[in-house]
Amino acid sequence: MPRERGEKVVATNRKARHDYSIEDTYEAGLVLTGTEVKSLRAGRASLVDGYGYIDGGEAWLDAVHIPEFNQGSWNNHPPRRKRKMLLHKAQILKIHNKVKEGGYTLVPLRLYFSDGKAKVELAVAKGKREYDKRQTLRERQDKREAGRAMGTQRNLGD
Numbered sequence: 001m002p003r004e005r006g007e008k009v010v011a012t013n014r015k016a017r018h019d020y021s022i023e024d025t026y027e028a029g030l031v032l033t034g035t036e037v038k039s040l041r042a043g044r045a046s047l048v049d050g051y052g053y054i055d056g057g058e059a060w061l062d063a064v065h066i067p068e069f070n071q072g073s074w075n076n077h078p079p080r081r082k083r084k085m086l087l088h089k090a091q092i093l094k095i096h097n098k099v100k101e102g103g104y105t106l107v108p109l110r111l112y113f114s115d116g117k118a119k120v121e122l123a124v125a126k127g128k129r130e131y132d133k134r135q136t137l138r139e140r141q142d143k144r145e146a147g148r149a150m151g152t153q154r155n156l157g158d
Contacts, residue, residue, distance in 0.1 A: 052106030
């Protein structure tokens with residue numbers, strides 16, 4: 001059987017980009033059990049409440065929901081367990097120093113398969129305040145309206 005190529009996105013956390021301002025992003029591997037991989041391959045996962053943390057020099061991903069595998073037996077995995085992330089030591093130290101500095105958190109942005117291996121895209125992010133969220137929405141809306149106005153002007157000039 002040929003090896004799997006490319007990237008298949010399983011889950012994204014769109015709310016994270018709304019609630020946080022993203023500083024840095026990292027790609028980390030995941031240590032998973034067999035039934036978790038099968039459940040992910042079926043496209044079932046949720047990153048909504050997930051977060052990452054550094055404990056004892058190791059990176060962990062917690063509260064990510066990977067539902068039990070339907071055809072699994074009695075030794076199925078628990079849906080919300082902490083999972084170890086695979087990062088380089090230098091990356092772990094960099095993330096740990098940023099989070100320890102205060103105001104920053106580690107948020108999963110998306111869960112995907114890259115060449116057959118389960119990966120998670122992490123972001124070191126700072127929480128937005130309510131007025132920051134409104135400002136971001138306003139800027140996006142203004143940009144959209146300006147684009148529409150430019151599009152109508154271009155059509156009138158032709």
